[in-house]
Amino acid sequence: MQQAIKVTDSIYWIGGNDRETDLFEGLWELPRGVAYNAYFINDEKCAIIDTIKADKLSAYMERLVSIMPEGRTIDYLVVNHMEPDHSGSISILRKLYPEMKIVGNKKTIEMIGAFYGITEGMIEVKEGDVLDLGRHKLTFAMIPMVHWPESMVAYETSEKVLFSTDAFGGFCALEGGIFDDELDMALYEDETLRYFANIVGRYSGPAQKAIAKVRALDLKIICPAHGPILRSNPQHIVDLYDKWSSHKTDEGIVVVYGSMYGNTKFMTDTIARAACEAGVKDVIVHDASRSNLSYIVRDIWKYRGLVLGSCTYNTELYPPMATLCRALKNKMMKNRVLGICGSYSWSKGALAELQVFAEQGGDWKLVEPTIEVKSSPTETDLELCRELGRNMAEAVKAAEAK
Ligand code: FEO
Numbered sequence: 001m002q003q004a005i006k007v008t009d010s011i012y013w014i015g016g017n018d019r020e021t022d023l024f025e026g027l028w029e030l031p032r033g034v035a036y037n038a039y040f041i042n043d044e045k046c047a048i049i050d051t052i053k054a055d056k057l058s059a060y061m062e063r064l065v066s067i068m069p070e071g072r073t074i075d076y077l078v079v080n081h082m083e084p085d086h087s088g089s090i091s092i093l094r095k096l097y098p099e100m101k102i103v104g105n106k107k108t109i110e111m112i113g114a115f116y117g118i119t120e121g122m123i124e125v126k127e128g129d130v131l132d133l134g135r136h137k138l139t140f141a142m143i144p145m146v147h148w149p150e151s152m153v154a155y156e157t158s159e160k161v162l163f164s165t166d167a168f169g170g171f172c173a174l175e176g177g178i179f180d181d182e183l184d185m186a187l188y189e190d191e192t193l194r195y196f197a198n199i200v201g202r203y204s205g206p207a208q209k210a211i212a213k214v215r216a217l218d219l220k221i222i223c224p225a226h227g228p229i230l231r232s233n234p235q236h237i238v239d240l241y242d243k244w245s246s247h248k249t250d251e252g253i254v255v256v257y258g259s260m261y262g263n264t265k266f267m268t269d270t271i272a273r274a275a276c277e278a279g280v281k282d283v284i285v286h287d288a289s290r291s292n293l294s295y296i297v298r299d300i301w302k303y304r305g306l307v308l309g310s311c312t313y314n315t316e317l318y319p320p321m322a323t324l325c326r327a328l329k330n331k332m333m334k335n336r337v338l339g340i341c342g343s344y345s346w347s348k349g350a351l352a353e354l355q356v357f358a359e360q361g362g363d364w365k366l367v368e369p370t371i372e373v374k375s376s377p378t379e380t381d382l383e384l385c386r387e388l389g390r391n392m393a394e395a396v397k398a399a400e401a402k
Contacts, residue, residue: 001062001065001066002059002062002063002066003062003063003066003067004040004063004064004066004067005063005178007039007161007221007223007229007231008159008161008221010041010042010043010135010136010159011039011040011041011042011156011159011161011223012039012040012041012042012063012067013037013038013039013063013178013223013229014038014039014040014048014060014063014064014067015035015036015037015038015039015052015060015063015174016035016036016052016053016056016059016060016063017033017034017035017036017059017173017174018030018033018034018035018036018053018056018173019032019033019173020033021033021034024085024171025199027198027293027294028171028194028198028199028292028293028294029292029294029295030171032171032172032173032175032187032191033171033172033173034085034171034172034173034226035172035173035174035178035226035227036052036053036056036085036086036225036226037050037169037223037224037225037226037227037229038050038051038052038060038086038225039163039223040063040064040067040068041133041136041156042067042069043133043134043135043136044133044134044135045075045076045132045133045134046068046069046072046073046074046075046076046133047074047075047076047077047078047131047133047136047138048064048074048076048077048078048093049078049080049154049163049223050078050079050080050081050086050087050163050165050225051077051079051086051087051088051089051090051093052085052086052088052089053084053085053086053088053089054084054088054089054092055088057088057089057092060089073097073099073100074093074097074100075099075100075101075133076100076101076102076103076123076131076133077090077093077094077097077100077101077102077103078103078104078131078138078154078163079102079103079104079108079112080151080152080153080154080163080165080225081148081150081151081152081165081166081225082104082108082111082112082115082148082150083148083166084115085225086165086225087111087112087115087116090102090112090115090116090118091116091117091118094118094121098121099121100121101121101122101123102118102121102122102123103122103123103125103131104122104123104124104125104150104152105124105125105126105140105142105150105152106124106126107144107149107150108150108152109122109124110150111150125140125152126140126142127140127141127142128140128141131154135158136156136157136158136159137156137157137158138154138155138156138163139154139155139156139157140152140153140154140155141153141154141155141213143165143167143206143209143210143213144206145203145205145206146165146166146167146200146203146206146207146210147166147199147200147202147203147206151165151166151167152165153165153167153210153213153214155217159220159221160217160218160219160220160221161220161221161222161223162214162217162219162221162222162223162234163223164214164222164223164224164225165224165225166199166200166224166225166226167200167207167210167214167224167241168192168222168224168227168230168237168238168241169192169195169224169225169226169227170188170189170191170192170193170194170195170196170226170227171191171192171194171195171226171227172187172188172191172227174227174228177228178228178229179228179229179230179231179232180228180229180230180231180232180233181231181232182228183228185228188227188228189240190298191227192227192237192240193240193244193298193301193302194294194295194297194298195226195227196241196244196245196301197244197294197297197298197300197301197302197331198293198294198297198298200245201244201245201297201301201331201333202330202331202332204244204245204246204247204332205245207241207245208242208245208246211238211241211242211245214238215238219234219235219238220234221234222234222237222238244301247333247334247335247336248335249301249302249303249304249335249336249399250282250302250303250304251280251281251282251303251304251396251397252280252281252282252283252284252302252303252304252305252396253272253275253280253282253283253284253303253304253305253306253307253392253393253396254283254284254285254286254296254299254300254303254305254306254307255268255271255272255275255283255284255285255286255306255307255309256268256285256286256287256288256291256296256300256306256307256308256309256321256324257285257286257287257288257308257309257310258287258288258289258309258310258311258317258318258319258320258321258350259287259289259309259311259318260311260313260318261311263311263343263373263375263376263377264309264310264311264341264342264343264373265287265309266376266377266382267309267341267343267371267373267377267381267382267385268285268307268309268341268385269285270377270382270385270386270389271307271309271339271341271385271386271388271389271392272285272307272389273386273389274385274386274387274388274389274390274393275305275307275389275390275392275393276389277389277390278389278390278393278394279393279397280305280392280393280396280397282303284299284303286299288310288318288320288321288323288324289320293323293324293327296324297324297327297328297331300328300333300336301331301333303396304335304336304337304396304399305336305337305338305339305392305395305396306336306337306338306339306364307338307339307340307341307388307389307392308321308324308325308338308339308340308341308354308357309340309341309342309343310341310342310343310350310351310353310354311342311343311344311350312342312343312344312345312347312348312349312350313349313350314349315347315348315349316349316350316353317349317350317353317354318350321350321354322353325353325354325357325361328357328361328362329357329360329361329362331362332362333362333363333364334362334363335363335399336362336363336364336365337364337365337366337367337392337395337396337399338358338364338365338366338367339366339367339370339388339391339392340354340355340357340358340366340370340371341354341370341371341372341373341385341388342354342371342372342373343372343373343374343375343376343377344372344373344374344375345374345375348372351370351371351372354370355370365395365399367388367391367392367395368388368391369384369387369388369391371384371385371388
């Protein structure tokens with residue numbers, strides 16, 4: 001039987017790892033899996049923080065019963081977030097523990113009714129309300145739109161533990177270790193940024209409000225709903241979230257191309273080389289047809305500069321590039337510099353759509369020249385590409401590190 005893992009003397013991790021789901025939310029690749037964290041608090045009243053995705057209930061239940069004191073029941077289930085990777089087992093928990101009160105805010109309770117048809121045995125909490133378990137007290141804070149409207153966190157005051165739901169979490173299953181001091185955190189920080197950029201990033205404004213609330217707490221441990229438990233330096237992940245959600249970027253350029261026969265790729269390779277020769281160390285090139293969108297968006301979130309190059313396909317933007325532009329517009333990114341180029345053979349289209357993206361797709365400062373090539377680039381075209389690469393380098397270096 002799988003065992004609960006001790007976080008403190010009376011708080012336990014009872015979550016599970018998922019290495020079977022290929023795509024999170026049906027969209028985002030999970031090459032190293034994902035963890036769904038949940039917690040048990042043993043006190044005069046026993047409480048669970050969140051459930052688990054329904055098809056991962058087995059490990060969760062084994063861990064829960066491994067630590068449940070003899071003759072006790074679950075008094076409270078705190079539902080910090082209703083996305084089904086965390087709420088998916090509420091119905092079964094309620095059947096197993098019919099007296100268990102479900103604790104959530106007004107929106108949570110509405111959603112539990114809509115998702116699971118449960119309307120009885122609820123405790124509604126508001127900002128600042130306290131749930132008394134005995135020695136442990138959970139104080140609730142609302143963090144709406146990080147990244148759902150009902151999202152909230154619970155702060156346990158006696159041990160200074162924050163149950164932060166999706167905030168500060170990331171992709172990647174927990175590989176033996178569950179704490180930040182047990183794991184290679186470079187990998188987890190990359191996966192946390194990929195999670196942030198794709199899942200939370202659109203809601204950077206609400207994330208900033210949540211961070212302000214978290215900064216007011218005396219924090220010892222952050223227990224997020226995904227990724228490692230942060231106990232060695234919990235402020236570090238708060239600082240990273242603060243940086244990402246305030247659109248502060250690193251000096252570097254992401255170059256993304258959509259190319260059928262290599263001509264657009266030739267242009268963007270030339271731009272990338274020129275930027276590198278102009279002194280930009282971090283130049284990352286993605287093929288829009290082959291890199292999973294989540295990795296492209298992660299890298300774009302990290303770096304100040306972006307170059308998009310697209311061939312024309314049936315008089316429009318190449319489909320993978322159109323998907324990327326739609327995703328970037330949805331993310332509402334700020335404080336970035338953008339270079340664009342396109343190609344066509346018998347009808348224009350790609351560059352015009354990239355120009356519309358530059359104007360309407362977010363807070364992009366367009367770097368000249370924009371380049372449009374018929375069929376394959378001439379030496380004159382390639383010199384324009386080199387000029388764009390140099391100008392991009394200058395722009396990302398000149399831009400204030402915000
Ligand atoms: Fe991990 Fe928004 O659910």
